[in-house]
Structures are given as C-alpha cells and as structure tokens.
Amino acid sequence: MAMTLRLTDEQDAALTRLANAQGISKNEAATRAIEEKAARISREVEVRRLTREAIEQYGPLLDRLAQ
Template sequence: MAMTLRLTDEDNARLDALAAAEGRSKQEVLRLALADRWARLNKEEQLSEVLGRVVPRYRGLLDRFGTA
C-alpha cells in the first residue's frame, strides 16, 4: 500500500544521512525503524503482563526485601 509521508526539512535531511550511512534506501530505513519500534512495544507489553502476574504472587517476599 502506498502512502505519503511528510517530513520537515530537518527530518528529511536526517533520514537522507541515515540512509546514506547505512547504504539503504530511505524506505528501508523507515521500515526497519517501524519494525524495531513494534518489537520494543511488544516486549514492553509482555513484560507488563508477566509483572502483573508475578508481583502480586511474591508481594510479601518483595516487601521483606524492601525493608532489608
């Protein structure tokens, strides 16, 4: 699917420099950035889910560590 992305002159210059430094197209740089951000978001959500289950289970132990 095609889309138009409007960037400031400064952001466009940064994208140009990044693409040149990596030897990639601007499109590839943006796709990789999107994939990276998506992966980080999913990791954060998974961590929140695990902590939501684990912390209540070990609340007493964590509280004792906090006072030690």
Template sequence: MAMTLRTTPDDDAIITRIAERQGVSKNEAVLRAVRVIDEQQSHSDQVGESASKMLDRYSGLFERLRHT
C-alpha cells in the same frame, strides 16, 4: 499498500543520513525504524505484563520481606 509520508526538511535530512549510513533506500530506512520501535514497545509490554504477574503471584512474599 501505498502511503505518503510528509516530513519537514530536517526530518528528511535525518532519514537521508540514516539511509546512506545503512546503504538502503529512504523507504527501507523508515521501515526499519518503525520495526525497531515496534520491537522495543512489544518488549516493554511483555516485561510489564511479566512484572505484574510476578507481583501478583508473590505479593505475600514481598509483604513478608518488607516487614523483616
């Protein structure tokens, strides 16, 4: 699917530098960046969900430890 990305001159320069460093097109550089952000946010979401489950599961233990 086609998409137009409007950037400022500064943003375009950043994308150009990234693309040149990686030896890819500017389009590919942007797609890679989007994928990295998605992976990071997905990981953060998973960690948050796991932490919440552990807090619920071990809340009694944590409460007892807090009073020791």
C-alpha cells in the same frame, strides 16, 4: 499498500543520514525504523505485564523475606 510520508526538512535529513549510515534506501530505513519501534513497544508491554504478574504472585513472599 502505497503511502505518502510527509516529513519536515529536518526529518528528511535525519532519514537520509540514517539510510546512508546503513547503506539502504530511505524507504527501507523508514520501514526498519517503524518495525523496530513497534517491536520495542511490544517488548515493553510484555515486560510490564510479566512484572505485574510477578508482583502479584511473589509480592507477599518478598514482603515476608524483607522482614
């Protein structure tokens, strides 16, 4: 699907620097940045979920060990 991305001059300059540093097109740099951010958010959500589960499961035991 085609999409137009509107950027400020500063954002375009940052995207250009990012693309040049990686030796890729600005389109590829934008695509990779989006995919990397989405993956990072997914990992953070999963870590929070696992942390909540661990606290629920092991919280009472850790409280007893702390005493």
